[in-house]
Amino acid sequence: MFVQEFIAAVVPLYLVATALYLYRALKGPTIPDHVLGVDLLSYNLAVLFIVLGIFFKEPILIVTAIPLALWIYALDIYVAKYLERRVMGA
């Protein structure tokens, strides 16, 4: 089957999207824009971990995506809490 060729053809699209997100994460005029850019970069990274785990036949790459997805949520909640109440922590 042509799984590896197909993934090798699709991954450059994800990399172009990474460049676009990175531009917004660095430029973003307000603080929520920076956080939104970092969010999208991390979701993109989670997809790339899993897709490349299938490409390289490495099962260990897929384990790293679950804590990454949880940390993105933690980042959102921490930043929102800090913006609203000016306290760090949960």
Place this chain on the structure above:
Amino acid sequence: MIEELLVYTGLGLIALGAFAQLVSGIGVNRFRNFYLRLHAATIGSIWGCVYPIAGAGLVALGYKELGPYSTFMAGAAFITSFLVLILSPAGSHALARAAHKTRQALVEPCVHDALDPSMCVRGGGS
């Protein structure tokens, strides 16, 4: 037969996710204020993250070259996609609520803002 069907469905979902992430990247750079950019960002997190991860799980179920770990990869992929499906709308909602309540991001090209009319900048540029 069923393995080929799983692999083709999964690869189609991965390609759909790549297209959605591209659309989301263009939208995040083209929209004009934070709340509109959030609209584009949710395309990138649901269509661009949940669907390709679930598709990767389907590929792992049908792709025999992965060896004995293929079911492990499929299960981890389905769990990750479910977590993102639950957590990403909650996170972006909290972020938008905090940004609006603390007046971090103004509503720049604005028609109507019922929550706080003083944040509404009519006919703004950039």
